[in-house]
Amino acid sequence: MKLWFARVAGVSASQMxxxxxxxxxxxxxxxxxxxGLVGLLQFAPSLLLTLPAGHLIDRLHRGRLLATCMAVQALCALALAGASAQxxxxxxxxxxxxxxxxxVRAFQMPTQQALTPLLVPREVLPRALAFSSVGLQGAVIGAPALGGLLYALGAGVTYFVCTGLFAVAAALCLWLRYAHSAASSEPATWHTLLAGVRxxxxxxxxxGAISLDLFAVLFGGATALLPIFAKDILHVGPWGLGLLRSAPAVGALAMSLALTRWPVRRRTGHTLLAAVAVFGLAMLVFGLSxxxxxxxxxxxxxxxxxxxxVVIRQTLVQLETPDxxxxxVSAVNSVFIGASNQLGEFESGAxxxxxxxxxxVLLGGVGTLVVAALWLRLFPALAQRDALVQAGTAEPGGRARA
Structure with missing residues (x-):
């Protein structure tokens, strides 16, 4: 639960x-x-640091590394608060x-992903990921709206609140306890650095799962354009921007609750492809509205x-990867996620x-539908995947002690 609360605090701060x-x-x-340039400049260092980040995550204590990531973000928010106030x-x-x-996120995202299987048994990991998403999506719903309201009092106010939340997240991460195996003495070579890629x-x-997510969100995402839609098309202020940023999380939270109660068990591939197609259709409606x-x-x-x-992809990645x-592997996955989010923001802006x-937005929605159709043919093993959790998948390397 410490990791859950830490991630909720960190996500809230990040969204604001x-x-x-x-x-x-x-x-x-x-x-x-x-x-769009804001997104591109967040993605570029993530791409450059992917291989060394993954190697360090497999060698260092993941809880302490995650705490360091939160602390650095707290300093960034504090710097922006001071600059805005002045x-x-x-x-x-x-x-x-x-x-x-x-x-920082080149390290944070894969560290979080690699920590979760160490804290829960393999057979309940899909439900654990869905439950984790409940809290995270709740933060994504409330935090942008709160951030928009606080921004009306001044940008510095929002940044100061973010600083406090990141500090709380860092403290919680320092208290994480799990069965941490001794760091490998294997030297950092191109062979070890590229192991996740192989x-x-x-x-x-x-x-297929992570590349599908990459191209679907790369083409279909519209997060970077929400300030334009809020100000120039829908004619709402910062509060409206906050609500627009919260809206996807409302749907995600409802789906997280449903997946916690009724997890995906069969017809995994078809369910994944159908979800991506629905995402593309929804973005077409948003673009025309x-x-x-x-x-x-x-x-x-x-x-x-x-x-x-998200739940299907994360489960597949974690269960089919040795600890x-x-x-x-999580670092490679995070590059795909970062490309779909940050690089997608640049693509949208450009x-x-x-x-x-x-x-x-309309071009992106059509592109997402095309991607879903192509992946049905390009990755038949994914499209034909039936059971989400199969016998013989990788076991977590440890269990939580607290």
Whole structure:
């Protein structure tokens, strides 16, 4: 439960931070390109640090490493709070912080993924991941809305609250206890650094699942454009932006609760592909909508569909990877996630600069539907996957002590 509370606090802080950074950037520059650039600068360091991050995660105490990631983000939020309070926050400062956040998340995301199987038995991992998502999606619902309301009092207020939440998350991570195996003495070579890449490449079900998520969200995501939709199309202020950012999490939370009660057991591949197709359709509706309520509903449906994809993908990755390689495989997985999110934000901003925000979202929705159809043919092992949890999958390397 310590990890659960730490992740809820960390996700809440991160969501509020992104609302504040996005709105402040658009307020300063009024540029879709700069909104996309924030995502690109978060993705680039994640890509560069993937291999060394995975190697370190498999060698170091994962709880302490996660605490360090939270602490660094607390310092970033504190720096932005000070700059905003003094009226010296600039486009360059926001972009510089984006680079640091990207570097930190190269370690944070795979560390979190590699920790979870050490704390729960293998047979309940799908439900544990769904239960974890309940808390996380609750944070994603409430935190952006709260961040938007706090931003009305000043950007510095939002950043100060983020600082406190990151500090709480760091403290909780330091208290994590689990059966930590001794660090391997295996030297860092290209062979060991690329072990996670080789594992993913040779397991086509895992490769298909994470690459499907990559391209679906890369094309279909519209997070970076929400400030434009909120301000120029739906005509709502920061509070409306916060609600729009929360809407996908409302659907994801409802789906998390459903998956906790009724986990996916059979027809895994078809369920995954269908969820991605629904995500694409929801984004088409969002792109065409000029109603705030319809836009909220479309985003909620997209969040519910995405949650099905997330739970299936995370379960496949964790159960079919030996513990001694989970850090490296999770690092590879995090690159795919980062590419779909941060690089997807850049893609949205760039296409919006050329085609307008509506054209960008519509193109992305169509692209997502095409990806779902292609993956049905390109990855037959994934499409034909029946049982989610199969006999003979990798066992977690340890159990929680507290």
């Amino acid at each position: 931070l992104m609302v504040a950074v996005a709105w402040q950037m658009y307020d300063l520059t009024n540029s879709a390109w700069d909104l 009226g010296v926050a600039t486009r360059e400062a926001l972009l510089a912080v984006s680079i640091v956040l990207g570097a 594992h993913v490449w040779h397991h086509k079900v895992v490769l 000029t109603s705030f309520m319809l836009s909220m509903a479309a985003l909620a449906v997209s969040g519910a569909a995405d949650m099905v994809s 001694e390689m989970r850090g490296r 296409t919006a600069a050329l085609m307008g925000p509506v054209g960008s």
